[in-house]
Amino acid sequence: MKTKDQKKTNISLNLNSTFDIANRANGTGYVVDETTEDFLKKAYDKIFGFISNFPESGLDFNNPQTEEKFRAFVNTIPVLVWTSSEDKLFNYFNQSWLDFTGRTLDEEIGNGWAEGVHPDDLDFCIKTYTEHFDKRLPFEMEYRLRRRDGKYRCVIDRGLPRYSADGKFIGYIGSCADISDFKFAQKTLIENEERFRVIFENSHSGIAFGDKEGNLLATNKSFQDLIGYTQAELETLHFSNITHTDFLQTELKYFTEIQTGDRNKYRLKKKYIKKNKSTVWVDLAVSVIRDQAGESRYLIGVVNDINDQKIAEDKLNRELNINIAINELSSALIVQATSIKDITDLTLHYASFLTKSKEGYVSIIDKQNGNNVIKSITPNLKKYFYTVRKNRVLTSSPDSKGNYKGIWGRSLNELKSFFDNSPNSEKLNNINLSINNFLSVPAIVEKNLVGQIVLINSSQNYEASDIEIIERLIRLYSVALVQKEKEERLRISEQRYRSLAAATSQIVWTTNVCGEIVNDQPLWRKYTGQSREEIKLFGWLDAVHPEDRKKIIKVWMNATELISTFKTEFRVRGENKEYRLFNLSGVPVRNSDGSVREWVGTCSDITDKRRAEELIRNSEMQLRSLNQHLERAREEERIHISREIHDELGHLLTILKFDLIELQDDLKQPSDSPQHEIIPLVGLVDSLIDSVRKIATELRPGVLDHLGIIPALDWLSQQFQMRTKIKCEYDFNQCSIELNKEETTVVFRIFQEIFTNIARHSKATLVSIKIKKEDSKIIFVIKDNGIGFDPDEKHNTGSHGLIGISERALSINGEVDISSKLGTGTIITLTINDNTLEK
Numbered sequence: 001m002k003t004k005d006q007k008k009t010n011i012s013l014n015l016n017s018t019f020d021i022a023n024r025a026n027g028t029g030y031v032v033d034e035t036t037e038d039f040l041k042k043a044y045d046k047i048f049g050f051i052s053n054f055p056e057s058g059l060d061f062n063n064p065q066t067e068e069k070f071r072a073f074v075n076t077i078p079v080l081v082w083t084s085s086e087d088k089l090f091n092y093f094n095q096s097w098l099d100f101t102g103r104t105l106d107e108e109i110g111n112g113w114a115e116g117v118h119p120d121d122l123d124f125c126i127k128t129y130t131e132h133f134d135k136r137l138p139f140e141m142e143y144r145l146r147r148r149d150g151k152y153r154c155v156i157d158r159g160l161p162r163y164s165a166d167g168k169f170i171g172y173i174g175s176c177a178d179i180s181d182f183k184f185a186q187k188t189l190i191e192n193e194e195r196f197r198v199i200f201e202n203s204h205s206g207i208a209f210g211d212k213e214g215n216l217l218a219t220n221k222s223f224q225d226l227i228g229y230t231q232a233e234l235e236t237l238h239f240s241n242i243t244h245t246d247f248l249q250t251e252l253k254y255f256t257e258i259q260t261g262d263r264n265k266y267r268l269k270k271k272y273i274k275k276n277k278s279t280v281w282v283d284l285a286v287s288v289i290r291d292q293a294g295e296s297r298y299l300i301g302v303v304n305d306i307n308d309q310k311i312a313e314d315k316l317n318r319e320l321n322i323n324i325a326i327n328e329l330s331s332a333l334i335v336q337a338t339s340i341k342d343i344t345d346l347t348l349h350y351a352s353f354l355t356k357s358k359e360g361y362v363s364i365i366d367k368q369n370g371n372n373v374i375k376s377i378t379p380n381l382k383k384y385f386y387t388v389r390k391n392r393v394l395t396s397s398p399d400s401k402g403n404y405k406g407i408w409g410r411s412l413n414e415l416k417s418f419f420d421n422s423p424n425s426e427k428l429n430n431i432n433l434s435i436n437n438f439l440s441v442p443a444i445v446e447k448n449l450v451g452q453i454v455l456i457n458s459s460q461n462y463e464a465s466d467i468e469i470i471e472r473l474i475r476l477y478s479v480a481l482v483q484k485e486k487e488e489r490l491r492i493s494e495q496r497y498r499s500l501a502a503a504t505s506q507i508v509w510t511t512n513v514c515g516e517i518v519n520d521q522p523l524w525r526k527y528t529g530q531s532r533e534e535i536k537l538f539g540w541l542d543a544v545h546p547e548d549r550k551k552i553i554k555v556w557m558n559a560t561e562l563i564s565t566f567k568t569e570f571r572v573r574g575e576n577k578e579y580r581l582f583n584l585s586g587v588p589v590r591n592s593d594g595s596v597r598e599w600v601g602t603c604s605d606i607t608d609k610r611r612a613e614e615l616i617r618n619s620e621m622q623l624r625s626l627n628q629h630l631e632r633a634r635e636e637e638r639i640h641i642s643r644e645i646h647d648e649l650g651h652l653l654t655i656l657k658f659d660l661i662e663l664q665d666d667l668k669q670p671s672d673s674p675q676h677e678i679i680p681l682v683g684l685v686d687s688l689i690d691s692v693r694k695i696a697t698e699l700r701p702g703v704l705d706h707l708g709i710i711p712a713l714d715w716l717s718q719q720f721q722m723r724t725k726i727k728c729e730y731d732f733n734q735c736s737i738e739l740n741k742e743e744t745t746v747v748f749r750i751f752q753e754i755f756t757n758i759a760r761h762s763k764a765t766l767v768s769i770k771i772k773k774e775d776s777k778i779i780f781v782i783k784d785n786g787i788g789f790d791p792d793e794k795h796n797t798g799s800h801g802l803i804g805i806s807e808r809a810l811s812i813n814g815e816v817d818i819s820s821k822l823g824t825g826t827i828i829t830l831t832i833n834d835n836t837l838e839k
Contacts, residue, residue, distance in 0.1 A: 080176035102148025118144035206303035228275035244271035333480040344375035357455035411440040419462035507603040529575030545571035580607040731770040762786025780830040
């Protein structure tokens with residue numbers, strides 16, 4: 001507006017407000033700067049005072065020219081102005097009023113203005129106006145006035161009595177200002193502040209305010225509970241005082257960037273140092289509040305306790321590493337271990353890795369004398385045994401009572417695992433090795449001690465979980481050890497029986513053309529104890545078992561008739577009256593004219609050979625049984641690992657996900673809220689859950705146990721096709737196949753091995769799978785269009801996969817046929833008995 005001296009005066013109403021954050025956080029109220037309500041009132045007072053004092057003192061408002069000048073002036077200002085006469089009726093409204101209400105002056109004068117007042121406020125307005133008018137007193141009131149668009153707006157209306165130059169009362173003058181926006185801003189401000197206070201005081205997240213130097217000004221109870229300090233104690237600390245040294249450098253860098261204006265916020269997963277000197281993992285999000293000049297004024301940090309999450313992540317990673325390592329060891333013991341030394345080396349390697357142990361050994365118990373013989377040992381510990389314990393070297397012997405001495409003999413004597421993290425007498429200072437912390441686990445099979453694992457770590461304490469890990473590992477070690485020992489004993493036994501069979505003397509015999517003994521047979525007589533006279537002619541038959549005599553005569557008669565060589569087996573009574581099995585072979589000796597002159601042949605004692613062969617067959621069956629047992633143990637371990645990952649770790653991750661979602665719901669705030677920082681965590685947990693499910697499925701697909709072999713093979717084929725991009729065609733012929741659990745597992749693992757070989761070696765682009773039933777058999781046919789191979793060379797190329805397929809099939813009385821040529825692909829046929837009728 002313009003004043004009397006024509007100078008333009010700008011009136012700025014700034015409704016922005018800033019908070020006194022420290023007072024707000026401490027609950028002592030909110031301080032609003034002068035740029036809000038106070039400034040508005042002062043500005044309005046100036047406008048109103050200017051209007052009420054116009055024209056200058058001494059002018060007569062009864063003078064029409066003075067009134068005309070006044071009205072001309074008020075029509076130019078952006079404030080709603082009115083006047084009333086001494087009869088209380090309104091006689092003037094300026095142009096700003098008329099523009100606001102959208103009505104004419106004729107409609108507003110008198111009491112017409114009352115039509116624009118909100119019905120609920122009208123009585124209050126009239127009463128206030130009337131009471132003050134009668135007493136000639138100034139008044140101020142708020143009410144709702146209808147704007148030209150039909151909406152009611154909140155206005156503040158002030159009125160003053162007017163007097164003429166001679167002191168005569170001539171009515172009232174008033175002005176209105178629309179304060180709706182201010183009222184709304186004020187209400188919103190109060191609501192936001194109250195909402196913030198509730199969140200600050202009740203949030204599960206820790207919230208802390210700091211000054212621009214990083215000193216802690218105010219914290220909520222969640223923050224105080226998290227790190228164990230009171231508000232008074234925290235007010236004396238800088239954020240660096242409670243930050244773990246591992247993260248201090250990074251956070252100070254971020255803080256410097258905020259001070260220089262290069263950064264407005266940062267987020268950091270870090271450790272806080274609690275009052276009791278322990279540490280806690282937190283997820284910290286820090287934002288800066290700047291003034292209008294862009295200078296940092298306050299820092300606000302939101303802290304979430306992720307200690308359980310980090311523990312769960314560490315546990316998940318540890319379990320995954322353990323399961324992977326044990327699975328690798330299981331495979332290595334089957335495929336790589338060719339001796340007991342291989343078994344102990346592999347076991348020591350994985351035991352040290354899983355427990356982060358620097359030293360240790362793996363031993364076996366000598367069945368002959370009970371000595372604990374160390375087979376695999378780390379270099380430093382080996383040096384200790386050789387230099388310090390020269391009398392014991394790498395073997396410890398039990399005493400007369402069968403007890404082992406030394407700090408590690410306890411587990412052998414008690415057949416129990418244990419660990420010790422306290423100092424003991426075994427200080428290996430001469431080789432710079434301390435064994436303050438160690439664990440000892442015995443290897444036991446069917447209550448029999450077969451070996452031991454000892455691990456040492458001077459820098460890290462052992463826990464009960466380490467014992468659990470090694471006991472899981474040692475089950476595989478024990479099975480492999482027993483299997484290898486049995487293989488060795490069977491090999492020695494087989495060699496012994498083969499040597500015995502080879503060294504057995506043969507009985508050479510001769511007869512005339514009619515098969516009669518005419519010459520002396522000393523070897524026969526020596527064995528049977530018969531006299532020379534007793535064996536003549538057909539007397540030798542008396543030493544043949546009565547049940548075999550007819551067979552011998554029949555074979556003999558057939559040979560003489562056809563004049564052909566012959567072979568048969570029969571039992572012969574020895575001089576000790578014991579019957580033994582002999583192999584009889586005969587050849588006709590001809591004259592020059594082709595006629596038979598005599599018969600010659602040999603009798604070989606094959607009793608021991610047959611027993612050896614039976615033992616070999618039994619050994620093969622035992623080996624196959626042991627292999628099946630180890631495979632079952634491996635499969636059970638897979639099932640155990642799969643269930644642990646799916647049930648335990650999946651359960652922990654799901655709980656973590658729901659906690660994060662609940663936290664996200666609690667923190668739904670405006671855009672500067674940390675809510676958006678939580679969303680990626682939920683996605684991360686979903687990814688972890690998917691990874692856990694994928695690992696569990698690869699170890700032991702659930703479809704294998706719940707839906708049977710056909711759906712399992714269908715799933716496996718689809719996975720193979722997706723992974724290798726090799727197309728798979730199916731022809732299951734809608735056949736119904738029922739297999740027991742062992743058969744289902746074996747068939748599934750055979751298909752896994754076949755698919756692995758195809759992916760690695762075949763260079764195929766198409767694989768067809770056909771399953772059919774013929775008579776009492778189930779036939780699986782897998783064909784690829786790859787490069788093929790020479791089957792005659794497969795046994796010379798280390799093809800463990802093909803051998804493994806055949807061995808697996810034999811374990812369920814199945815057969816595998818492999819047909820392939822170079823350049824024509826490969827066909828593998830698996831045939832097993834259909835046991836549906838039996839089931």
